[in-house]
Amino acid sequence: MSPPGTTPSLGQPMDRVDGLLKVTGQARYAGEYQELGLLYASVVSSTIASGRIVSIDTSAAMQVPGVVAVLDHTNRPHIASYDEDYTDADSAEGSPFRPFYNDRVLYSGQPLALVVADTLELARYAGSLVRIEYQVDGHETNLTAVKETAHTAPAETPKPRGDFQAGFASAAVTMDAHYTTPNEHHNPMEPHASTVLYRDDDCLEIHDKTQGPQNCQDYLHKVFGLGKDKIRIFAAFVGGAFGSGLRPQYQLPLAVMAALHLKRSVRVTLTRQQMFTFGYRPNTLQRLRLGASADGKLVAVGHDVIGQTSRFEDFTEHVVEWSGMLYQCDNVQLTYKLAPLDVYTPLDMRAPGAASGMIGLECAMDELACAAGIDPVQLRVVNFAERNGNEDKPYSSKELRACYEQGAERFGWSKRNPEPRSMREGRQLVGWGMAGGVWEAMQMKASAKASIDSDGKLTVSSATTDIGTGTYTVMTQIAAEAAGVMPQNVTFVLGDSSLPTAPLQGGSFTVSSVGTAVQQACHALRAKLLDAVRMANPQYAVVDIKDVGFGDGYLHIDDQRFSYADIVRDSSHDVLDVQIDCEPDEKREGYATATHSAVFVEVRVDEDLGSVQVNRVVSAVAAGRVVNPKMARSQILGGVVWGISQALQEESQTDHNLGRVMNHSLAEYHIPVNADIGDIDVVFVEENDSIVNDLGSKGVGEIGIVGVAAAIANAIFHATGKRVREFPITLDKVL
Structure with a gap:
């Protein structure tokens, strides 16, 4: 019972309560907290991808006035837990990376020394004077070169159901294609930083760039053996993260190491280049095999993926699961393997697994639609799944049909000529493509x-x-x-x-x-x-x-x-x-819970130059109750922009001879600017769900990116008649 005159808050497009602090510069981030006597530290990174440290000469660095200390594996404080395994809430299976653990170099860019000085400029200059002599071992950073030696991932992949081989062999229409997605780095606007304010008796107040202050507290408690009452982590404002702050990054233990060693307050801020020296979205090699009857009903779905990981941890993500749940099919076979490389462990990145795996599935569905002569939207409607086949559970709610319908209507899909290269404006080939999206609704x-x-x-x-x-x-x-x-x-x-x-x-x-x-x-x-x-x-x-x-x-x-x-x-x-x-309420247990979307895209492809412009996007999303449509729309807009980036520009390029990321700056790591972005229309489809949680909300942070890159690839095919299966789709591949 609500009294007359009560104004409900949920569902209203309320402005950000923290907006004023942010636009006026009053919001302070991890690397902005000051204290009298605060020391600044700079990380010295390895220049080889595999080997051992023979010697570290810090004498020249120590002679710089204002340099207080240089720490490395030879003189760091004793850390008891380095002889044991420890984990954090987002850890991968294996032995976590331990900065300054020993003389082993595991990947290029590994932190090998920490220079602590009165100013950041002094610390960075002194860091350039540290001389490291290596014993260099052979390395491998190319996933394609080692794909044959990949092992089955420890994560549980849904078991096969039915008989995929028989279904595929008997299908009236089949497609069998390979897709690749590249490594991508998170690159949030705020680089990773930790300001450790040292208090008496080894008590630490720490401002850290993190997506979980209690995870960082627990991690430091385990690593340094400090009581949790001596560690307090703050993260009042975080300038973007996208998953990069799920695990404590190495600047945090290094800053704590220095603070405990010197009994002083210390700040460590990573450079933009060093933002490429920890977790990232991993490269994937995907094979999709789909079989369907003449009317488009799926009779076989096979999705095989090889992903990369580090040599010290097995990082797993849900890449293939979506292919077993988004569409109705009785014969499904999903495999997921990992190949260890001389690299840092990958890390969850916006819509981890789905953003990569759905590229393969939704491009393959478009290829199947073309082979069967069926409209891509109709093919998806024909294969609509009432239940999650992986779990054999009904959905708590699933308004995906309404996403197809409302998205197609808003976009004008009915006017599409299905023939490739049939639509143009002058020298511009026009392509229309679409894809579905799915993400789990967790609590x-x-x-x-x-x-x-x-x-x-x-x-x-x-x-x-x-x-x-x-x-x-x-x-x-x-x-x-x-x-x-x-x-x-x-x-x-x-x-x-x-x-x-x-x-x-x-x-x-x-x-x-x-x-x-x-x-x-x-x-x-x-x-x-x-x-x-x-x-x-x-x-x-x-x-x-x-x-x-x-x-x-x-x-x-x-x-x-x-x-x-x-x-x-x-x-x-x-x-x-x-x-x-x-x-979470027990009533969830009998149901599968997920958000869904349908993405429609128009591209313009220059016939002479091969350049691609995404002219407009319609994203129709069913995400349960939308608490704040203004914030939610912002999330979808950001996801769509990232999907455009993923489709056309974004790639961490590795020089495999050096085992090092080459384009480790925002000048060379290409992401969209305003001029790259056309019209983006977001449609929230009404979806009522009393099972998923008491709010009826499913979340919108991840779903916005899912399916966008595939829709763009499908639109490029429609415009040009050319299938590009290697992402990003750069103009050289289109030409």
Whole structure:
């Protein structure tokens, strides 16, 4: 029951509550916290891909005035855990990378020394004077060269179902093609940095670029043997991450190492070039085999993938699973193998696995549509899956048909001439392509605390982060509606390891997980407010909460209303507060949960130059309840831009002779600029889901990128008649 005049917050396009701080420069990031006497450290990186350190000569560096110390594997402080295995919340299977562990060089760009000085400029200059002599071993960084030796990944791939070989052999229409996707590096605007503020008795206050402050706290606790009460991690603002902050990166243990060694506060900031010396989206080699009946019904789906990993860890992601769940098929065979290389371990990157694997699947579906003479949208509708075949479970909700329908209508798909090279404007060939998208709708355990003071101000907290997604804002909206207060009277606190437990921010599950915890905490706070009213007003001692209204900062019973501020003041407490621990509801267990999308793209291809321009995109998304359509649209826009980048430009290019990324700067690592982006239209398809979580929200952070690159590739084929299966699709490949 809501009283008249209550303004619901959910579903409203509210502006960012942190927007003013960001645009006025008041938001401070990990590398911006100052302290008197703060030292600055610069990382010296390896120049070889494999071998041993014979000697490190730091004498010239130490003679530079203002240099305080140079640390390396020979003089670092003793770290007991380096003799044991330790993990973090996003660790891969194997032995994690230990900076300064021993004399082994495992990959090019590995941190080998840390120069600590009074200023960053001095530290970097002194770092250039460190001389390292190596014993160089042979290395291999080319996935294609070692694909035959790949081993089955330790991650559990869905078991085969039916008889793929027989289904494929008997199919009326078949396609068998290979696709490759490159390595990509995250390159968020804010580089990775850690500012370790040293306090007495080895207590550390650390500002870190991370997607999980409690994960970093747990990691440092395990590595350095410090009590968790001595480590507090802050991440109030994060300038983009895309997965790069899921694991603690090496600047964090190096900064802590230096701070503990010197008993001083230390900052380590990685250069843009060093942002290419840790995790990335891994290269994949994919083979897709699809078989269908004459009317387009799939009778066989085979998806085989080889991905790369490091020699010390097996990094796995869900690359092939989507091919077993997006479409209805009884004969499915999925394989996923890994090839170890002399590289750093890959890392989750926006829509990990799906962004790569769906390129193969959705390009193959387009090729099958052409072979069968069926419209690409119709082929997908014909093969619509009511259940997730991998789990054999029905979906909690799935408005994918509506995505196809509404996206196609908005785009004008019915006007498409299916014949390749049939549409043009002058020297520009025009192509229309489409693809589907899917991402799992997950929920994790999370906790939240809600408190209200005698001014009626609500404070809600949880140890999550905001990596630019709008967490501050949507949690404010969820709390405002759940507690019955105006959004301007809500403060949401995050980015602090001492707050109630929260999962890593990733996987599009923050709203589902933390948001549900916030909602439940605010509902519990309402019950506490009612209890206070019952105590003070005996006539309402037995009133049922279902008969009470909460809104605009007031509790309503019959024709009486009590302001929250008055209730707190009359309760003889400074604040009323409550903390709850929230777990996914058991009712989820009988269902598969996922977000879906349909992406429609128009490209213009210059017939003489082979250059491709994405002229317009329509992305129709079914993601359950959209808490803030403005933030959600922003997320989809960002995902589409990245999909354009993935299709046409983005690639970390390795010189395999050196085993080193060559284009390790934003000048040479090509990503789109404003001039590359045409019109992007986002359609949120209505989808009601009471099973996925109490909010009915599925998350939108990942789904925006999924399917975009495939839709562009399919549009390029429609424009030119040429299939390019090696990504990115650069003009030399089109020509």
